[in-house]
Amino acid sequence: MSFITSLTRMWLTRSVQPFTFKNEYDQTLPFAECENLGLYVHIPFCKSICNFCPYCKVLYSKELCEKYIDALVQEIHLVGSQHAGKKKVTSLYFGGGTPALATNRTKEIIDALKEHFIISEGIGLELHPDNVTVDVLQTLKDAGVTKISIGVQSFRNKFQSILGRKKIDISAMRSALEAVPFETVSMDFIFALPGQTYDDLKSDIDEAFASGANHVAIYPFIDFTFTESPVAAMPKKEKRELLDAITQYCLNKGYSRSSIWTFSSVPDANYSSMTRDNFLGFGCSATSLFKEQFKINTFDVESYFERISIGKLATSLTIRFTKRQRMIYWLFWTAYSTKVEASDFERFFGVPLKKMYGFELWLAKRLGFIKEDEGTYEMTLKGAFYYHYYEHFYTLSYIDKMWGIMRKEAFPERIEL
Ligand SMILES: C[S@@+](CC[C@H](N)C(=O)[O-])C[C@H]1O[C@@H](n2cnc3c(N)ncnc32)[C@H](O)[C@@H]1O
Numbered sequence: 001m002s003f004i005t006s007l008t009r010m011w012l013t014r015s016v017q018p019f020t021f022k023n024e025y026d027q028t029l030p031f032a033e034c035e036n037l038g039l040y041v042h043i044p045f046c047k048s049i050c051n052f053c054p055y056c057k058v059l060y061s062k063e064l065c066e067k068y069i070d071a072l073v074q075e076i077h078l079v080g081s082q083h084a085g086k087k088k089v090t091s092l093y094f095g096g097g098t099p100a101l102a103t104n105r106t107k108e109i110i111d112a113l114k115e116h117f118i119i120s121e122g123i124g125l126e127l128h129p130d131n132v133t134v135d136v137l138q139t140l141k142d143a144g145v146t147k148i149s150i151g152v153q154s155f156r157n158k159f160q161s162i163l164g165r166k167k168i169d170i171s172a173m174r175s176a177l178e179a180v181p182f183e184t185v186s187m188d189f190i191f192a193l194p195g196q197t198y199d200d201l202k203s204d205i206d207e208a209f210a211s212g213a214n215h216v217a218i219y220p221f222i223d224f225t226f227t228e229s230p231v232a233a234m235p236k237k238e239k240r241e242l243l244d245a246i247t248q249y250c251l252n253k254g255y256s257r258s259s260i261w262t263f264s265s266v267p268d269a270n271y272s273s274m275t276r277d278n279f280l281g282f283g284c285s286a287t288s289l290f291k292e293q294f295k296i297n298t299f300d301v302e303s304y305f306e307r308i309s310i311g312k313l314a315t316s317l318t319i320r321f322t323k324r325q326r327m328i329y330w331l332f333w334t335a336y337s338t339k340v341e342a343s344d345f346e347r348f349f350g351v352p353l354k355k356m357y358g359f360e361l362w363l364a365k366r367l368g369f370i371k372e373d374e375g376t377y378e379m380t381l382k383g384a385f386y387y388h389y390y391e392h393f394y395t396l397s398y399i400d401k402m403w404g405i406m407r408k409e410a411f412p413e414r415i416e417l
Pocket residue numbers: 046052053054055095096097098126127128129150151152153188189190219220221222223224
């Protein structure tokens with residue numbers, strides 16, 4: 001598995017040099033020069049921990065959460081004040097864990113960010129279904145949140161219990177969403193669970209759109225090596241049939257595919273913290289991506305407190321990209337939206353896409369993975385499946401390895417991928 005990703009990496013970066021993350025960091029971050037910069041805030045608390053979940057999360061306690069938000073606000077000012085004036089950014093996303101558990105302080109965090117940044121494309125936040133109440137939604141809306149994403153996973157009790165989660169009260173959720181509308185209401189589903197059929201998935205999607213969602217994310221189940229989930233992954237052939245069938249169903253219904261795994265029922269609904277050229281992350285495990293480097297904060301809450309309390313950034317690892325590595329990173333995440341504009345690549349790197357990857361584009365067209373229309377490369381259904389398939393390898397060889405180490409060591413010496 002890692003053999004495939006290593007070979008692809010060597011081919012596309014034209015180098016045998018691995019992605020090397022080192023235990024060193026810049027105290028001053030180069031975000032002022034970045035265009036199309038997004039913000040991300042990580043809140044790692046959950047009321048109960050799901051055994052399949054790979055994210056950086058800890059069991060909620062009010063005291064710990066309050067202490068964490070204090071540190072987070074300090075980190076925001078520490079970074080934000082590195083550059084004079086207010087920097088224009090696209091969006092702000094709160095991810096977790098369960099950021100809705102800190103609703104009482106969401107406004108304070110947004111206000112701290114607004115002292116340094118001008119947010120032009122809205123604010124998104126993740127909720128657990130238990131958090132979807134009129135009170136919570138109204139407080140979030142008053143704080144400036146415009147998009148919400150709810151971790152439904154499945155409306156079928158059978159799959160909720162396979163995942164070790166509780167039954168969802170759909171009618172309570174629907175009436176809260178009716179009472180407090182948002183620009184985007186996204187619901188997360190997990191597919192390729194044991195025994196899951198096309199009808200199961202189809203009825204989940206129908207139910208989501210009938211219950212107040214205007215956007216759905218259908219994530220393939222990933223069995224991370226460091227989680228203790230007993231859930232077995234679905235075989236490739238079955239998974240492909242399910243993904244193709246559900247994609248076709250959504251497209252026939254007139255929903256637009258806003259990324260590999262997301263569909264919207266209205267054109268303006270979108271929810272993606274991934275497809276941005278650069279981003280700046282705050283909190284434990286948050287990552288930041290700039291023109292020449294990528295950095296990741298420590299996963300350990302106590303180490304995060306220690307660093308921030310002495311005015312130092314909580315960066316655990318940094319990778320300084322070669323030009324080709326950065327290009328691959330850009331292409332990989334831009335392709336997540338199922339479309340790549342050659343002009344965007346040239347604007348970002350100052351060199352034509354065809355000049356750097358002409359052969360690969362030709363091959364991808366010949367293999368039926370992409371279609372080209374005047375410099376716009378769009379993924380076909382086949383291409384989307386293979387992207388999804390490769391993404392799975394990437395997740396298991398890169399993210400699995402990195403997160404597996406980071407959840408045990410606050411500041412690892414070095415990681416090579
Ligand atoms: C941070 S959680 C969402 C908010 C909230 N914590 C919740 O669980 O309802 C992000 C999403 O990641 C997805 N996810 C978590 N573990 C996964 C796995 N092993 N494979 C695929 N998707 C997963 C779930 O769909 C989940 O809703």
